[in-house]
Amino acid sequence: MITRTLTALLAFALLTGGCAPTAAPASASAVSSTEVPAAVSPTQAPAIAAARPTAAPTASPSATPEPPAEPALPPEVAVQAPALIPSAEGDLAGAGAWDRYTIIAALSPGELSVRGTVTLDMVNRYGVDLDQIYFHLYPNHPDFGGRLDVTSATVNGAQVHSGTQHGDTLLHLDLPAPLAPGESARVVLGFTARTPRGASDETFGAYNFEAGVWSMANFYPILARHTADIGWDTRPIVSRGDFTVSSVALYDVTIDAPNGWALLSTGVTISDGPVNEQVHRQRFVSGPQREFYLGALQGLAQAEAVVDGTRIVSYYQAKNPRAGQEGLAVAERSLRAFNQRYGSYPLAELEVVQSALTQFLGMEYPGVVLIEQKLYTEGGRGLETTIAHEIAHQWWYSQVGNDAQGEAWLDEGLASYSQVVYYEATGEPEKAAAELQFFRNTFRNARAAGRDAPLSSSPAQLSGGRYYPVIYAKGPLFFQALRDQLGEQGFDAFIHAYYSAFRYQDIVGDDLLRVAQDSCGCDLTQLYDDWVRTAAPVAIP
Ligand SMILES: [Zn+2]
Numbered sequence: 309m310i311t312r313t314l315t316a317l318l319a320f321a322l323l324t325g326g327c328a329p330t331a332a333p334a335s336a337s338a339v340s341s342t343e344v345p346a347a348v349s350p351t352q353a354p355a356i357a358a359a360r361p362t363a364a365p366t367a368s369p370s371a372t373p374e375p376p377a378e379p380a381l382p383p384e385v386a387v388q389a390p391a392l393i394p395s396a397e398g399d400l401a402g403a404g405a406w407d408r409y410t411i412i413a414a415l416s417p418g419e420l421s422v423r424g425t426v427t428l429d430m431v432n433r434y435g436v437d438l439d440q441i442y443f444h445l446y447p448n449h450p451d452f453g454g455r456l457d458v459t460s461a462t463v464n465g466a467q468v469h470s471g472t473q474h475g476d477t478l479l480h481l482d483l484p485a486p487l488a489p490g491e492s493a494r495v496v497l498g499f500t501a502r503t504p505r506g507a508s509d510e511t512f513g514a515y516n517f518e519a520g521v522w523s524m525a526n527f528y529p530i531l532a533r534h535t536a537d538i539g540w541d542t543r544p545i546v547s548r549g550d551f552t553v554s555s556v557a558l559y560d561v562t563i564d565a566p567n568g569w570a571l572l573s574t575g576v577t578i579s580d581g582p583v584n585e586q587v588h589r590q591r592f593v594s595g596p597q598r599e600f601y602l603g604a605l606q607g608l609a610q611a612e613a614v615v616d617g618t619r620i621v622s623y624y625q626a627k628n629p630r631a632g633q634e635g636l637a638v639a640e641r642s643l644r645a646f647n648q649r650y651g652s653y654p655l656a657e658l659e660v661v662q663s664a665l666t667q668f669l670g671m672e673y674p675g676v677v678l679i680e681q682k683l684y685t686e687g688g689r690g691l692e693t694t695i696a697h698e699i700a701h702q703w704w705y706s707q708v709g710n711d712a713q714g715e716a717w718l719d720e721g722l723a724s725y726s727q728v729v730y731y732e733a734t735g736e737p738e739k740a741a742a743e744l745q746f747f748r749n750t751f752r753n754a755r756a757a758g759r760d761a762p763l764s765s766s767p768a769q770l771s772g773g774r775y776y777p778v779i780y781a782k783g784p785l786f787f788q789a790l791r792d793q794l795g796e797q798g799f800d801a802f803i804h805a806y807y808s809a810f811r812y813q814d815i816v817g818d819d820l821l822r823v824a825q826d827s828c829g830c831d832l833t834q835l836y837d838d839w840v841r842t843a844a845p846v847a848i849p
Pocket residue numbers: 309322323324697698701719720723724
C-alpha cells in the first residue's frame with residue numbers, strides 16, 4: 309500500500325486487492341423464507357445445483373472413444389466448479405490440500421454490521437499435534453477503524469475456551485485434546501463485524517462505507533498460517549503494506565442483504581432469491597482463493613466484458629462513465645497480457661471497483677480490485693497503471709502466495725514490474741520505458757539517501773522511508789536484472805514455470821530462486837545474494 313503522503317509525491321505509486329460482484333441468479337433459492345441464515349448449518353446451506361451445465365447430448369453418437377470418467381468430486385467441492393473457467397475446473401482435483409470455509413451471514417446496512425457464522429473444515433496438515441488453532445481478526449487493528457467480535461466458538465461440536473492477543477487481532481482456540489496430524493476438525497465461530505462510514509481519510513478504506521461502496525474486506529475470522537519452522541503465525545500485524553497472510557481455501561458464502569444493495573465478492577454467484585419482501589439471499593462460491601472479499605454497492609453503474617473465459621465487470625460512479633469504460637478496457641488488456649505472459653488466470657470472474665480509498669491508490673483481493681475514485685477523474689496514466697498493477701496481483705498474491713508481512717517484495721515487486729510488462733503488451737514501449745525509469749529514479753534517490761536494504765527485509769524492518777523505494781522500486785528492478793541475465797526466452801520460461809509450479813501455493817523467496825535456476829540451468833546465487841539477501845551496491849538495470 310501507499311500512504312497519503314506518498315501518494316501526493318508519487319502519482320503512479322500503487323498497492324494491492326481482489327473479489328466478485330452480482331451475477332444473474334443461477335436458480336431460485338431453495339431456502340425457505342422463514343429460515344434465518346445464521347441458523348443454517350453448512351450442510352443445510354441452500355442445496356442448489358451449481359454445476360456447470362453439461363453439454364447436451366449430440367444427435368449422432370460420436371465415433372471417438374469416451375474418455376475415462378474422472379473420479380467424482382465430493383459435492384462440497386463440485387459446487388465450486390462455476391468459480392473456475394472450464395479449462396481450470398480440473399484444479400479442483402487438488403481440493404484435498406485446501407480447507408473449506410462456509411460463511412452464512414446477514415448484512416445490516418443501518419448499523420454497518422455483518423452478523424453470522426463461519427464454519428471452517430480444516431485438516432491438520434502440519435505434521436505436529438495442534439493444541440491450539442489461531443485466527444486473524446484483522447478489523448480489530450486500529451487502521452481498520454471497526455470491529456470483528458467472535459461471539460461463540462466450537463470445535464467438533466464442543467464449546468472451547470478462547471482468547472485474544474495483540475489488541476484482539478489474534479484469536480486462539482484451546483483444543484480440549486490435541487489434533488493429531490492428518491485429523492480433521494470443524495470449527496464454528498459466531499461473529500459480528502462492523503465497519504466505519506466515510507472514514508477513508510482516517511482509516512483503511514477497504515473496510516468502510518463511502519461513495520456507494522460498503523467494503524467489508526477481512527470481515528470474518530481467517531485461519532492463520534502454520535509453518536514447520538515457526539508454527540502458528542502469531543506475529544502482531546505491521547501497519548505497513550498489506551495485512552492478509554493466509555493460505556488458499558474454498559469458500560461457500562451465503563449472504564442475506566436488504567434489496568437495493570448489489571453484492572460484490574470473490575468468486576461467482578450461484579443463486580439469488582428472495583427471503584421476504586425486503587431481503588434477498590445470495591450464495592457465492594470462490595474456487596481456490598486466498599481470502600474472500602465482500603462488498604455491497606449502491607448506485608454504481610457497471611460495464612462488462614469477457615476475456616479468455618473470464619467475465620470482467622467494471623463498477624463505477626455514474627458521473628464517470630468514460631473512465632468506467634476505460635477501466636474495463638484496461639482490465640481487459642491486463643488480463644489478456646498477463647494470461648499470455650504468465651499463464652492463464654483460472655477464475656471465472658474479476659471485478660474492478662471505483663472506491664474511496666483516499667490514502668492509497670489501489671487494493672487487490674482475490675477476484676476483486678478496488679481503485680481509488682480520484683483516479684477516475686484525474687486523467688493521465690494513473691488509472692491505467694494502477695488497474696494493471698492490481699490485476700497483476702491476481703497472479704502475484706492471489707495465486708502465487710507469499711508472506712506479505714515478511715517478504716512483501718515477492719508480490720509487490722512482480723506486480724510493479726507487471727506495469728512494464730503491461731505497456732510492452734499494449735505496444736507502448738515508451739510507456740514501459742517510463743515505468744522502468746521511474747523505478748530507477750526512485751531507487752537511486754533512496755539509495756543515495758542511505759535508504760537501501762535487502763529485498764528480503766520485512767515491512768517491519770523497512771522503517772524510515774525505506775518501505776516504498778525498496779519494495780516498489782528496487783523490487784521491480786530485481787526482475788529487470790533477472791530478465792537481463794536470463795534473456796527474453798529464459799525469463800519467459802522462468803515466469804511461466806514460477807506461476808505453474810506455485811499456483812495456489814505459499815512460497816518463500818528461495819522457491820523463486822530455485823525455479824529460476826532450474827529453468828535456466830544456471831547459477832543465480834550471486835544475483836540473488838546481491839539484491840535479496842544483502843544490500844550490495846547493485847548495478848541498476
Ligand atoms: Zn501492489
